[in-house]
Amino acid sequence: MSLDFAQQRRVEDLYTDYARVLDDGPLEQWPELFTEDCLYLVIPRDNYDKGLPMAVMRCESRGMLEDRVRAVQETIMHEPRYLRHQITNISATQNEDGLIDAIANYSVFEVLDGELPRVFSVGRYLDRICTTADGTLRFQEKRVIYDSVLVPNTIVYPL
Amino acid sequence: MSLDFAQQRRVEDLYTDYARVLDDGPLEQWPELFTEDCLYLVIPRDNYDKGLPMAVMRCESRGMLEDRVRAVQETIMHEPRYLRHQITNISATQNEDGLIDAIANYSVFEVLDGELPRVFSVGRYLDRICTTADGTLRFQEKRVIYDSVLVPNTIVYPL
Amino acid sequence: MSLDFAQQRRVEDLYTDYARVLDDGPLEQWPELFTEDCLYLVIPRDNYDKGLPMAVMRCESRGMLEDRVRAVQETIMHEPRYLRHQITNISATQNEDGLIDAIANYSVFEVLDGELPRVFSVGRYLDRICTTADGTLRFQEKRVIYDSVLVPNTIVYPL
Numbered sequence: 263m264s265l266d267f268a269q270q271r272r273v274e275d276l277y278t279d280y281a282r283v284l285d286d287g288p289l290e291q292w293p294e295l296f297t298e299d300c301l302y303l304v305i306p307r308d309n310y311d312k313g314l315p316m317a318v319m320r321c322e323s324r325g326m327l328e329d330r331v332r333a334v335q336e337t338i339m340h341e342p343r344y345l346r347h348q349i350t351n352i353s354a355t356q357n358e359d360g361l362i363d364a365i366a367n368y369s370v371f372e373v374l375d376g377e378l379p380r381v382f383s384v385g386r387y388l389d390r391i392c393t394t395a396d397g398t399l400r401f402q403e404k405r406v407i408y409d410s411v412l413v414p415n416t417i418v419y420p421l
Numbered sequence: 422m423s424l425d426f427a428q429q430r431r432v433e434d435l436y437t438d439y440a441r442v443l444d445d446g447p448l449e450q451w452p453e454l455f456t457e458d459c460l461y462l463v464i465p466r467d468n469y470d471k472g473l474p475m476a477v478m479r480c481e482s483r484g485m486l487e488d489r490v491r492a493v494q495e496t497i498m499h500e501p502r503y504l505r506h507q508i509t510n511i512s513a514t515q516n517e518d519g520l521i522d523a524i525a526n527y528s529v530f531e532v533l534d535g536e537l538p539r540v541f542s543v544g545r546y547l548d549r550i551c552t553t554a555d556g557t558l559r560f561q562e563k564r565v566i567y568d569s570v571l572v573p574n575t576i577v578y579p580l
Numbered sequence: 581m582s583l584d585f586a587q588q589r590r591v592e593d594l595y596t597d598y599a600r601v602l603d604d605g606p607l608e609q610w611p612e613l614f615t616e617d618c619l620y621l622v623i624p625r626d627n628y629d630k631g632l633p634m635a636v637m638r639c640e641s642r643g644m645l646e647d648r649v650r651a652v653q654e655t656i657m658h659e660p661r662y663l664r665h666q667i668t669n670i671s672a673t674q675n676e677d678g679l680i681d682a683i684a685n686y687s688v689f690e691v692l693d694g695e696l697p698r699v700f701s702v703g704r705y706l707d708r709i710c711t712t713a714d715g716t717l718r719f720q721e722k723r724v725i726y727d728s729v730l731v732p733n734t735i736v737y738p739l
Contacts, residue, residue, distance in 0.1 A: 346727055367440060373727040409538060540696070
């Protein structure tokens with residue numbers, strides 16, 4: 263079932279918020295865009311297409327996303343870098359359970375200290391979105407299917 | 422004449438479908454987004470700006486698009502690759518014939534086996550869209566004007 | 581305060597016009613998208629985040645934007661090049677003064693003569709938009725915050 267204009271706009275705003283907190287912070291707000299019992303997976307396209315379950319990043323609750331944020335900020339050694347997302351060509355429909363199934367294309371550019379920007383990752387999001395009691399939208403499931411066959415050696419920040 | 426909200430959304434959905442079938446398949450559905458008597462042209466920007474008619478790809482019916490799909494799948498020798506489109510900044514207006522004239526910016530990223538993603542092509546679409554009897558939108562004419570002066574040596578997949 | 585559908589569409593159309601005149605011209609129309617007393621700044625992200633005022637390009641009126649256009653066309657020595665913008669993930673709200681505050685992500689690709697396209701700049705726009713007497717939208721302030729720490733050696737065209 264296709265969404266009405268107001269719902270469609272809310273879905274687009276959710277993706278805009280998603281890009282914003284990852285690119286410009288505060289990163290602590292990233293988990294707030296998910297439900298408590300969410301599923302977040304980053305999967306190479308080849309694996310996904312073959313039905314292989316292996317994900318390079320797997321979080322099974324909002325708490326695990328919060329752990330991930332702390333790891334990025336405190337634990338993982340990494341060069342400083344900036345990311346910039348472009349999330350486009352979103353299609354969203356309501357399924358029979360009242361949840362929203364959404365697909366979008368994304369590109370992420372990375373800027374390392376003293377370097378020019380480069381393409382870091384491209385792919386698509388396969389997402390399930392639910393409407394909370396107060397009417398806001400949250401990701402119930404997010405699958406990041408990235409096109410490169412190579413596993414980038416350092417996925418530090420979430421995609 | 423500017424489009425109403427519902428028509429504008431349908432135009433955006435058409436571009437989203439266009440990106441989807443090229444990036445994630447099935448590629449056989451790509452010709453279905455065009456009318457039977459469509460025109461599909463891929464033209465270097467320099468030629469287009471000078472009014473030169475030469476196109477690096479030219480299809481004058483949906484049947485020719487279907488031939489192109491078969492060629493990609495069966496005939497042309499090419500390395501496996503993934504494409505990812507981002508189609509943005511769409512402007513669409515209705516002309517006096519009831520057709521929709523649409524312009525959009527696009528980027529296409531390419532991922533070759535074992536490599537990181539790179540920018541493959543950027544440019545714009547200059548399109549004419551018609552509404553079929555059952556209310557769906559189809560490309561009547563599509564001109565892909567790509568910015569690079571270089572002809573990429575292998576345009577395998579449609580842009 | 582969030583915008584109604586019609587205002588939201590006008591904001592998106594303004595960004596589409598912005599991309600169009602920079603990418604496909606005529607460049608002379610670029611200043612027309614700003615108010616007479618506009619402010620246009622291009623600022624490296626590091627400076628912006630630290631509250632440093634230094635901008636690599638600063639124009640404090642539409643007249644200065646027109647000077648910039650003339651400089652690009654007549655004075656500055658530069659290789660011929662094409663640009664292509666993608667402006668996405670726009671969020672816009674109305675503030676208490678009746679102005680629209682808008683944030684958007686952008687990428688700009690550059691194609692030099694005889695070369696393949698490459699990522700030139702990525703970042704975000706932090707903009708203030710006003711509605712003129714005849715109902716059209718114009719940029720009152722535009723801050724281009726680009727992510728690279730490096731100052732690209734040749735910002736010829738506006739971003």
